[in-house]
Amino acid sequence: MLAYLIRRLFAAAVMLVVIVMVVFGIFFLIPKWAGVDIALSFVGKQADPAAVEGVREKLGLGDPIYAQVWEFFKGIFAGRTYTGGGDSIHCAAPCFGYSFRSEQAVWPTLTDRFPVTLALALGAAVLWLIFGVSAGVLSALKRGSLWDRGAMVIALSGVSLPIYFTGMLALSVFVYGLDLFDGQFVPLEDSFSGWFGGMILPWVTLAFLYAAMYARITRATMLEILGEDYIRTARAKGLKEQTVIGKHAMRSTMTPLLTMLGMDLGALIGGAILTETAFSLPGLGQAVLNAIKNQDLPVILGVTLITSLAVLVANLVVDILYAVIDPRVRLA
Amino acid sequence: MTAPLHEPTAEAAPSAAEEASVATSGAKAVQGRSLGRIAWERLKRDKLALTGGIVVLLLVVVALLAPVITSLLGQDPNEYHENLIDPLFGTPTGSLGGVSGDHLLGVEPVNGRDILARVLYGARISLLVGFLSAVVAVILGTVLGILAGFFGGWVDSLISRVMDGLLAFPQLLFIIALVSVMPNDMLGLTGSNVRVFVMILVIGFFGWPYIGRVVRGQTLSLREREYVEAARSLGAGRLYILFKELLPNLVAPIVVYTTMMIPTNILTEAALSFLGVGVKPPTASWGQMLSSAIDYYESDPMYMVVPGVAIFITVLAFNLFGDGIRDALDPKASR
Secondary structure (H helix, E strand, O other): OHHHHHHHHHHHHHHHHHHHHHHHHHHHHHHHHOOOOHHHHHHOOOOOHHHHHHHHHHOOOOOOHHHHHHHHHHHHHHOEEEEEOOEEEEEOOOOOOEEOOOOEEHHHHHHHHHHHHHHHHHHHHHHHHHHHHHHHHHHHHOOOOHHHHHHHHHHHHHHHOOHHHHHHHHHHHHHHHOOOOOOOOOOOOOOHHHHHHHHHHHHHHHHHHHHHHHHHHHHHHHHHHHOOHHHHHHHHOOOOHHHHHHHHHHHHHHHHHHHHHHHHHHHHHHHHHHHHHHHOOOOHHHHHHHHHHOOOHHHHHHHHHHHHHHHHHHHHHHHHHHHHHOOHHHHO | OOOOOOOOOOOOOOOHHHHHHHHHHHHHOOOOOOHHHHHHHHHHHOHHHHHHHHHHHHHHHHHHOHHHHHHHOOOOOOOOOHHHEOOOOOOEOOOOOOOOOOOOOOEOOOOOOEHHHHHHHHHHHHHHHHHHHHHHHHHHHHHHHHHHHHHOHHHHHHHHHHHHHHHHOOHHHHHHHHHHHOOOEEOOEEOHHHHHHHHHHHHHHHHHHHHHHHHHHHHHHHOOOHHHHHHHHOOOOHHHHHHHHHHHHHHHHHHHHHHHHHHHHHHHHHHHHHHOOOOOOOOOOHHHHHHHHHHHOOOOHHHHHHHHHHHHHHHHHHHHHHHHHHHHHOHHHHO
């Protein structure tokens, strides 16, 4: 297990370096190849020439690429001082960039907003795993029944609805139409019940899409496994149906689901961004949206980087869980 | 990408009775049937899939003929009808968001553009980006998947690591990042055309690992089959085996994944336009209509329902059709 853990940690460290390089490439190299003035896109397109020159100097855009990547990478661990254009700005570690537009370091924005996105994603994940997996298992056990058909029709609609449209429908029905919820985000520090009430609709909206997807896949996996010989053997030796399903079938159903969960974490961030936008939650998604509107590239860069890192860490956790559930994985 | 693709789910397989009838009819006429023929016979019996397929066809026709249809209706997607707007609230006068004989699905708040005309034009963007980005993904995924599966070794390790990495990334964010650093005009394109071009490339780029994984897995198992060995022992070259022995057997999974990828790509395009990095106004797109409708979900729900339902029907039709194609082509379904 220890060897497996060390191997995974090493792989994660390599991925971290790769992610930083890819993100750097997207924001610095691609615009350069495409012939866009990077300094201009970092200050906003209406900035005066002096400010643009200052930013060019501050970011060291004239330096060789490897030096730029190094400065960027070093900033994350040691902080960074941007000097140029007659002034100098210090960005404390961990420096995930500096917005020359709002004249603020990006990191505080990220730490302010990350908990909202995390709470949204985690709450939705709990909901969808519970409801999606149990709906899928029930459908598989009662294959062809009214329940099965109904659940699969709902699931198919669920995967075909854009998440923000579901959110807008939920808002207009439950908040505006039936007046069941407030529809306002309340910070957790202010009131737990207010926060919880405000998060229910976003959780359900985000969970609906994934619950639908997981129900479909759980059903298919379960059906396949129920046809396996070892299930017949388990039944033949007189085990209770409960044990056959709960112990033998479920364990094999869970492994592919866990692999999927690891792969979906990245996509989940995308879903969370869209959900936040529909419900005006002050999370990372809203930060990205504002940054797009204000052409504030450093914020987009920071959010992309921090969420990639979050996904990396979450994947590490899933990998470890995976090894716990399925011992074969450790040896692979 | 908010709705990632997964392994095909082997549900809704033709029932045992249907299978038996296929088997007996096959036995009566003792002649080889191509995979396409078998698949078509199965597909014909799958009513849901056929419905999906017909809706998809209709959508394509509607998208292609959007200018004709709108001019027949006497509407233009960019024409303002401010006389139909309540000056006090900015919402359309009349019931259901200004539905009338002239404006069958109502008009937009504030400037009163015809919603039907805009939805029709929006279909063009959605389908164009959905199809072409799938083509990009299929080409990249097939080539790299075959390379990885066929050559193995370090080529396989490298391609597989890249695929794993891409699949785990927060793709939507990377797509947003890429689209937002792209210039406003390139290769002679301007305005919305640039965005459409960039979206096709970027969505396609992030989609290839889904196809690549499947193609790699299939290639890995196919290259060990007896018929490949037979070909090899007869002295067939690598290229011959690749194109004559492997590729024909990869067509089925590639077709399945392509049909399943199109709806995902349509959703991604809509999401990007919803977030404001997609096509630029005044070009109509469903995602962008929804994003402006967000301010009117209380006062003018019709404005949000029309593009939302358009996306829903399109994606649902593709999903139904894709499920049907998968069941028809999946060799496992004949168990």
